[in-house]
Amino acid sequence: MDDATDRSDALGIDLAADRLTRTSADDIERAAEAALRPRSLDEFVGQHVVRDQLSLVLQAALGRGTPPDHVLLSGPPGLGKTTLAMIIAAELGTSLRVTSGPAIQHAGDLAAVLSSLDEGEVLFIDEIHRLARPAEELLYVAMEDFRVDVVVGKGAGASAIPLSLPRFTTVGATTRAGLLPAPLRDRFGFTAHLDFYSADELERVLLRSAGLLGTALDAEAASEIASRSRGTPRIANRLLRRVRDWAQVRGDGSLDLRAAQAALEVYEVDALGLDRLDRSVLEALCVRFGGGPVGLTTLAVTVGEEPETVETVAEPYLVREGLVGRTPRGRVATPAAWAHLGLVPPSAGGTLFA
Numbered sequence: 001m002d003d004a005t006d007r008s009d010a011l012g013i014d015l016a017a018d019r020l021t022r023t024s025a026d027d028i029e030r031a032a033e034a035a036l037r038p039r040s041l042d043e044f045v046g047q048h049v050v051r052d053q054l055s056l057v058l059q060a061a062l063g064r065g066t067p068p069d070h071v072l073l074s075g076p077p078g079l080g081k082t083t084l085a086m087i088i089a090a091e092l093g094t095s096l097r098v099t100s101g102p103a104i105q106h107a108g109d110l111a112a113v114l115s116s117l118d119e120g121e122v123l124f125i126d127e128i129h130r131l132a133r134p135a136e137e138l139l140y141v142a143m144e145d146f147r148v149d150v151v152v153g154k155g156a157g158a159s160a161i162p163l164s165l166p167r168f169t170t171v172g173a174t175t176r177a178g179l180l181p182a183p184l185r186d187r188f189g190f191t192a193h194l195d196f197y198s199a200d201e202l203e204r205v206l207l208r209s210a211g212l213l214g215t216a217l218d219a220e221a222a223s224e225i226a227s228r229s230r231g232t233p234r235i236a237n238r239l240l241r242r243v244r245d246w247a248q249v250r251g252d253g254s255l256d257l258r259a260a261q262a263a264l265e266v267y268e269v270d271a272l273g274l275d276r277l278d279r280s281v282l283e284a285l286c287v288r289f290g291g292g293p294v295g296l297t298t299l300a301v302t303v304g305e306e307p308e309t310v311e312t313v314a315e316p317y318l319v320r321e322g323l324v325g326r327t328p329r330g331r332v333a334t335p336a337a338w339a340h341l342g343l344v345p346p347s348a349g350g351t352l353f354a
């Protein structure tokens with residue numbers, strides 16, 4: 001049994017269910033991530049307000065001996081929503097069942113998951129905004145009344161047989177809270193939004209991860225990687241693994257500033273931490289559309305991505321860094337975007353290199 005499986009088992013995670021929703025390449029990446037996941041609220045770095053609020057919710061529930069209210073976690077990818085769901089189950093001393101909106105094609109799929117839950121379990125629904133409407137409606141009733149209505153037969157002769165469920169806690173995760181219908185949102189007693197991490201917090205994530213990987217990361221290297229991790233622990237951990245590769249293959253094994261800078265150059269992570277997708281979006285905005293405004297769909301087609309990927313993966317960080325603005329007429333490049341690409345905005349003399 002590998003370390004990741006070991007840790008997952010320790011948290012009672014239903015890996016088999018998780019695998020149903022993942023490709024094998026994702027599995028490998030997730031196994032590497034799993035080994036670095038914090039396992040308790042105390043180990044979870046940053047997000048102080050969310051941690052404090054959640055800790056209260058969990059302690060109160062434990063004190064009462066009843067499952068806590070349903071929890072909704074929103075925020076960009078890689079900020080710790082899945083990790084928090086696992087921590088919630090671990091802190092409650094119960095097991096976690098994992099599924100996702102796209103994995104549930106029909107209401108019957110969800111009914112099957114719900115009816116297999118044990119008392120007090122945590123049901124994690126990743127990408128909950130992508131649940132099909134009939135499944136969503138079934139979930140309303142399950143979350144509120146701990147009941148599913150199993151429909152038997154078709155057409156006029158169909159009837160609903162109520163099936164009561166054990167009390168459980170839903171933890172929903174979404175990168176797009178705005179897409180959740182109000183009736184579903186209202187059924188979560190606690191909602192939290194995870195924000196990008198500061199460089200200091202990411203340094204702590206990195207030093208902790210390096211310790212778990214059994215490597216010594218020096219302070220300068222930690223600071224360099226943190227500043228190029230787009231405020232995201234998943235990216236910080238991924239870059240750390242790439243720096244470790246570089247140090248092992250091309251360096252002398254030390255995870256120092258030289259190794260960090262050289263590896264980040266090989267992997268085309270620029271000074272702001274922008275990756276290829278971020279830069280394609282900026283370049284399309286500035287070079288192709290003269291700085292905008294341009295609609296999300298057009299922008300996504302230009303960079304060869306789904307609009308949802310551009311909107312949830314690239315855009316939040318570009319907006320936060322002040323490189324892209326969102327206006328009612330579409331996305332616009334800010335002066336900082338032109339400067340970052342080394343270009344001069346058209347009003348200042350055309351899309352020439354500065």
Ligand SMILES: Nc1ncnc2c1ncn2[C@@H]1O[C@H](COP(=O)(O)OP(=O)(O)OP(=O)(O)O)[C@@H](O)[C@H]1O
Pocket residue numbers: 033034036037038043044045046047076077078079080081082083084126173175205233234235237
């Ligand atoms: N607060 C944190 N402290 C330490 N490590 C963290 C923290 N948050 C996330 N991580 C690390 O980042 C990785 C990604 O986190 P996680 O899978 O929970 O993100 P997510 O928000 O669920 O992403 P997605 O929306 O893509 O599913 C985890 O493996 C974990 O090691």
